[in-house]
Amino acid sequence: VEALPGASAVLSALLIAGLPSDAFCFAGFLPVKSAARRTRLAELKDVPATLVIFEAPTRLAESLRDLADVLGDREAAVARELTKLHEDVQRATLSTLAAKIEAQPVKGEVVIVVGPPQAAPVSDADITARLETALQDMSLRDAAKAIAEALGVPKSRVYELGLRRPRGEK
Numbered sequence: 001v002e003a004l005p006g007a008s009a010v011l012s013a014l015l016i017a018g019l020p021s022d023a024f025c026f027a028g029f030l031p032v033k034s035a036a037r038r039t040r041l042a043e044l045k046d047v048p049a050t051l052v053i054f055e056a057p058t059r060l061a062e063s064l065r066d067l068a069d070v071l072g073d074r075e076a077a078v079a080r081e082l083t084k085l086h087e088d089v090q091r092a093t094l095s096t097l098a099a100k101i102e103a104q105p106v107k108g109e110v111v112i113v114v115g116p117p118q119a120a121p122v123s124d125a126d127i128t129a130r131l132e133t134a135l136q137d138m139s140l141r142d143a144a145k146a147i148a149e150a151l152g153v154p155k156s157r158v159y160e161l162g163l164r165r166p167r168g169e170k
Contacts, residue, residue: 001015001016002016002087009054009079009082009083009109009111010026010052010111012079012082012083012111013052013077013079013082013111013113014050014052014113016077016079016082016089017050017076017077017079017089017091017113018077018091019050019075019076019077019113019114019115019116020050020115020116021050023048023049023050023116024049024050024051024052025044025047025049025050025051025052026052027040027044027051027052027053028053028054029053029054029055029056030053030055030063030066032059034062034066037063037066038066038069038070041066041067041070041071042070044071045070045071045117046117047116047117048116048117049116050113050114050115050116051112051113051114051116052111052112052113053111053112053113053114054109054110054111054112055110055111055112056110057080057105057106057107057108057110058105060078060101060105060106060110060112061098061101061102061105063112064076064078064094064095064097064098064101064112065094065095065098067094067098067112067114068093068094068095068098071094071114071117072117073093073094073095074093074094074114074115074116074117074118075091075092075093075114075115076091076092076093076094076097076112076113076114076115077089077090077091077112077113078090078097078101078106078110078111078112078113079110079111079112079113080106080108080109080110080111081108081109082109082111084108086108088106094114119152122151122152122153124161126151127147127151127153127157127158127161128161128165130147130150130151131143131147131158131161131162131165134146134147135162140159140162140163141159143158143162144158144159144162
């Protein structure tokens with residue numbers, strides 16, 4: 001994929017990063033000092049969108065380490081020299097990108113694109129607990145639909161757990 005030149009590197013980086021682009025947050029340049037940068041990243045940690053960040057090549061490895069430490073080891077991309085002759089995009093987790101950049105520093109204009117936070121997996125125990133409550137007032141079919149929507153899990157999974165309940169219970 002090659003992005004066409006445009007008014008902003010933000011959209012070009014978002015386009016070629018291969019990360020969700022339905023919602024994104026442009027965070028601009030991060031603070032230079034690590035403590036201030038970590039504070040800013042803590043503010044961005046729970047933003048339910050892909051983050052787009054500008055960074056100087058001299059601080060790139062350090063910023064990637066801070067991103068991994070504060071946000072977790074999310075999927076990310078480092079886009080460099082967008083729409084220019086030496087355009088380069090590296091995709092990996094934040095910690096992997098930090099190690100690569102530390103080993104081989106880069107030059108040029110840099111845009112970091114960080115995937116959105118991933119929802120914690122929902123355990124069968126969590127679903128079963130909700131089923132216990134919901135089945136007091138609803139049919140299994142209705143309870144499965146409501147719980148699946150609330151937790152963002154497949155309805156078939158909830159329904160199957162409901163079927164596994166001991167006989168004699170609603």
